[in-house]
Amino acid sequence: MTTQAFSLLRHPSLWRAGDVSPSVPNGIPTGHAMLDAALPGRGWPIGEMTELLTDCSGHGELSLLMPLLAGAEAESHWRIWVAPPHLPGVSALAAAGVRTRQLIVVRADTAGERVWAIRQALRSGVCSVVVGWLDRVDNALLRRLQLAVREAAIPLILFRPLQQARHASPAVLRLQLSARAAGVLRIDILKRRGAPANQPLYLQGAGFDAPLATAVVRRAAPPALALIA
Amino acid sequence: MRWLALVFPDWPLQALFRNPSHTRPLAVAHRQRVCALDATALAQGVRPGQGVADALAIAPDLLARPKSPEAERSALREAAGCALRYTPRVVLEDDGLLLDIAGSTRLFGGLDALLRHLRSDLAAAGFRALSACAPTPRAARWLARATPGQCVADDDQALAEALAALPLRAMEADASLLALLADSGLRTVGEVMKLPRDALARRDAAGLRRLLDQALGQRPDPRPFFEAPPQIDSRLELPVPRHDSDVLLFAANRLFNACCTQLAAVHAGIESCRLELEHEHHPPTVLTLTLGTPSRDAHRMALLTREHLARLALPEAVGALRLKAAHWIELAGRSEDLFGPQAPSPARRQEAGRLLIEHLRARLGPDRVYALSACADHRPERSQQQVEPGPGTTAAAQGGRRPLWLLPEPRLLQTLRNQPWRGGPLELVSGPERIESGWWDTDGEASPGDALRDYFVALSTDHAQLWIYREHLPPHRWYLHGLFA
Numbered sequence: 001m002t003t004q005a006f007s008l009l010r011h012p013s014l015w016r017a018g019d020v021s022p023s024v025p026n027g028i029p030t031g032h033a034m035l036d037a038a039l040p041g042r043g044w045p046i047g048e049m050t051e052l053l054t055d056c057s058g059h060g061e062l063s064l065l066m067p068l069l070a071g072a073e074a075e076s077h078w079r080i081w082v083a084p085p086h087l088p089g090v091s092a093l094a095a096a097g098v099r100t101r102q103l104i105v106v107r108a109d110t111a112g113e114r115v116w117a118i119r120q121a122l123r124s125g126v127c128s129v130v131v132g133w134l135d136r137v138d139n140a141l142l143r144r145l146q147l148a149v150r151e152a153a154i155p156l157i158l159f160r161p162l163q164q165a166r167h168a169s170p171a172v173l174r175l176q177l178s179a180r181a182a183g184v185l186r187i188d189i190l191k192r193r194g195a196p197a198n199q200p201l202y203l204q205g206a207g208f209d210a211p212l213a214t215a216v217v218r219r220a221a222p223p224a225l226a227l228i229a
Numbered sequence: 230m231r232w233l234a235l236v237f238p239d240w241p242l243q244a245l246f247r248n249p250s251h252t253r254p255l256a257v258a259h260r261q262r263v264c265a266l267d268a269t270a271l272a273q274g275v276r277p278g279q280g281v282a283d284a285l286a287i288a289p290d291l292l293a294r295p296k297s298p299e300a301e302r303s304a305l306r307e308a309a310g311c312a313l314r315y316t317p318r319v320v321l322e323d324d325g326l327l328l329d330i331a332g333s334t335r336l337f338g339g340l341d342a343l344l345r346h347l348r349s350d351l352a353a354a355g356f357r358a359l360s361a362c363a364p365t366p367r368a369a370r371w372l373a374r375a376t377p378g379q380c381v382a383d384d385d386q387a388l389a390e391a392l393a394a395l396p397l398r399a400m401e402a403d404a405s406l407l408a409l410l411a412d413s414g415l416r417t418v419g420e421v422m423k424l425p426r427d428a429l430a431r432r433d434a435a436g437l438r439r440l441l442d443q444a445l446g447q448r449p450d451p452r453p454f455f456e457a458p459p460q461i462d463s464r465l466e467l468p469v470p471r472h473d474s475d476v477l478l479f480a481a482n483r484l485f486n487a488c489c490t491q492l493a494a495v496h497a498g499i500e501s502c503r504l505e506l507e508h509e510h511h512p513p514t515v516l517t518l519t520l521g522t523p524s525r526d527a528h529r530m531a532l533l534t535r536e537h538l539a540r541l542a543l544p545e546a547v548g549a550l551r552l553k554a555a556h557w558i559e560l561a562g563r564s565e566d567l568f569g570p571q572a573p574s575p576a577r578r579q580e581a582g583r584l585l586i587e588h589l590r591a592r593l594g595p596d597r598v599y600a601l602s603a604c605a606d607h608r609p610e611r612s613q614q615q616v617e618p619g620p621g622t623t624a625a626a627q628g629g630r631r632p633l634w635l636l637p638e639p640r641l642l643q644t645l646r647n648q649p650w651r652g653g654p655l656e657l658v659s660g661p662e663r664i665e666s667g668w669w670d671t672d673g674e675a676s677p678g679d680a681l682r683d684y685f686v687a688l689s690t691d692h693a694q695l696w697i698y699r700e701h702l703p704p705h706r707w708y709l710h711g712l713f714a
Contacts, residue, residue, distance in 0.1 A: 124584065
């Protein structure tokens, strides 16, 4: 009886709530070991929408994506940023290893135009990553993006204001980013495939690797943590 | 020698309207008499040869346009351009084409396959043709006029038999001459063939005998071949002026398809073209379609047009469309990718990338889609520029630590007790990094281009890392210039 039950537990179609879902296909490593460990696919999900909910600006929220954007891929792969809130700094991007000539910046004002541009980018099949900044947007439009990204099979990352966390979204991964201390980014995983996460992650400084032992960070510390140089 | 004759039924009508999707009956009149009409008009009782006034009395919503020889000629050249894809030897007739297909039948997989391709090309451009095939051009044309669909083998006996069965009106000869023969009781071409030569000559019908000899292949029948001019200028009239982009796009598609088939025939592509939407009371609205790379892809042009039309406010309904494309660029054919669309080649990806950019630009505006590249300048606001996206690397960063977000314009910061302030005092973490450059750049007294600044990395009370600077010269104001995001 017991052996039968145990063999049942090993059945591939059985999913235990305690597991981070094993059936999730592998994602693209985020470049931050701690974050990878907490994500179901050990990285940014491919062919799925990821939402980064944040009101940060200047807290390292964009540095989080630099390893993904800098990924050493073929020359013909493009990356596209739809409606970034400020001008991307070329020197910092180049220093992070991003090929800025293959980074298409699209300026679009209305939510409709932004969603349209993102969908075009997904459909074209030439982009390896699409990053978009969206404010309030209709759920139906988000669902369309979700369908488009599934076909495109690349990661789609959306930056959205924190207040959108209250609203439901078809994104499979939702991370809330906030500032913990200077150079320390707090990540709450609001939604992921598999077991819900109840521990926030703290990513720190350049590598974002060192787990933060104590909650107290001395503010006056010299910038040992160059976010992006 | 093998000739394929194409005859466009109701050519004056086709040349003007190109088989539009319409509900109103259409007709074309010459000297106030109906000379061509569509099926709707025919069903309502309009007949060729009727006066326009009579026709309008029968079908009140009939749309009658005067015959336009110029439009017919240009439409015929366009159709010939499509046909050039199947043979280099194309002859223009009044309302049709003659194609010498002896050399290309095999290449396109037999006569049936060739005809199928040719018809679909013509249909995409809005033309409908009847066809026949024969060993001589004149015989092919007569057959196409009288009994379309026939294909006569290369055999004198068979040719003579096929021609003998044709009615007299199939011969393209002087109408009075044909009337004379008809009055003598002759009904078919075969009966004319049996007449002795001198009998025909006595009735001033020697010319008729010459035509017959040419049709039978007993007398040379040289023809000048059509050569496509290296530019496209085609026009299409809408039966009724329309406003809705769907109808306009449908009509534009006809022009694009014709244009691209012509381009394919001469192995050329275009980089840009102009689509003019003509209005009755306003100057034409001009859409400039930029394709990015040389191309002859009608689908691509249609996509761009759709974006333009979505963005555009037309001053008035559109009565006609005109497509102009000069500057043909040689464009060789391309091999298919070995592993199919799953693993497209770099060249194809490059092209898809160009298409994406042009597509985005068509809707959002040309200056809103760009890539960035570094410039050799120390001033942060001039150290980068917008460039065309494309391959290539950016030089590594120079100088100190730079932020990921730059503000387009440095933002003046408040100061409190000589301390920069942004929702709280800003703590200077590192710096200063002095940037002193650009004294040579002066665009007027008001905004001198030179920068004398001390840059700092500062920490705000909400833990944001900012890139700020202090002016080197009095009044030593503080500015926010970037965010370490």
